[in-house]
Amino acid sequence: MADQTLDAKGLNCPLPILRAKKALKDMATGQTLEIIATDPGSIPDFEAFCRTTGNQMLESKQDGNLYKFLIKRTA
Amino acid sequence: MANESQGVAGSSNARSMSIIVTKGSLDWAYPPFILATTAAAMGVDVTMFFTFYGLPLLLKKLDLQVTPLGNPAMKMPMMGMHMGMPNIVGMIPGVDAAASRMMKNLIKKKGVASIEDLREAAVESDVKMIACQMTMDLFEYDLKDMIGGIQLGGAATYMEGALKADINLYI
Numbered sequence: 001m002a003d004q005t006l007d008a009k010g011l012n013c014p015l016p017i018l019r020a021k022k023a024l025k026d027m028a029t030g031q032t033l034e035i036i037a038t039d040p041g042s043i044p045d046f047e048a049f050c051r052t053t054g055n056q057m058l059e060s061k062q063d064g065n066l067y068k069f070l071i072k073r074t075a
Numbered sequence: 076m077a078n079e080s081q082g083v084a085g086s087s088n089a090r091s092m093s094i095i096v097t098k099g100s101l102d103w104a105y106p107p108f109i110l111a112t113t114a115a116a117m118g119v120d121v122t123m124f125f126t127f128y129g130l131p132l133l134l135k136k137l138d139l140q141v142t143p144l145g146n147p148a149m150k151m152p153m154m155g156m157h158m159g160m161p162n163i164v165g166m167i168p169g170v171d172a173a174a175s176r177m178m179k180n181l182i183k184k185k186g187v188a189s190i191e192d193l194r195e196a197a198v199e200s201d202v203k204m205i206a207c208q209m210t211m212d213l214f215e216y217d218l219k220d221m222i223g224g225i226q227l228g229g230a231a232t233y234m235e236g237a238l239k240a241d242i243n244l245y246i
Binding site: 011052 | 109116
């Protein structure tokens with residue numbers, strides 16, 4: 001279970017990333033953030049976001065029209 | 076003090092990016108603000124230098140418009156197709172307003188952020204914004220009509236930071 005969940009459904013680039021960054025900023029290192037998005041572009045974008053910032057992508061999966069990401073704050 | 080004297084991006088050890096913002100229409104306002112906010116979210120120091128028609132994007136009150144004139148690539152989804160607009164139609168009074176309204180409706184419907192929201196996000200994430208002093212004089216803008224937290228500067232201010240930046244964009 002994630003420490004926090006971000007509902008990014010219906011949001012388009014770059015809002016899911018901006019909201020996720022905002023949420024991660026207020027979390028402690030080691031905590032996890034679940035993001036639920038409907039923007040297909042969020043798959044490559046969250047991967048790139050994690051690679052660049054050093055936060056860890058624990059899970060990235062598609063569930064129907066939903067894209068779910070689990071990111072651990074490490075940076 | 077040290078940060079202030081640096082002017083443009085490059086005040087810390089983080090990677091940095093500068094963007095020269097030269098266009099202020101609704102469509103052209105998106106790329107600089109999307110990239111600036113996203114880069115800031117990825118830990119990049121960002122500086123935006125607003126000059127010529129990009130400068131009004133710093134005004135407190137924005138009323139951005141888009142024009143199909145001279146923009147044959149501008150096609151809007153309509154009745155299941157994509158419709159462009161011949162220049163002669165684009166010249167008719169009211170067409171710009173209609174096209175702007177249509178684009179703003181699409182923006183809202185598709186969950187795309189407004190420029191106002193993106194600009195606010197940029198301010199919140201410490202994106203440095205520099206208003207071109209020469210353009211302020213040329214087009215008679217007043218700093219008091221602009222959002223807070225911006226700096227004034229010129230080409231040398233931009234260059235000092237741009238020389239140290241990892242990415243420099245001209246939009």
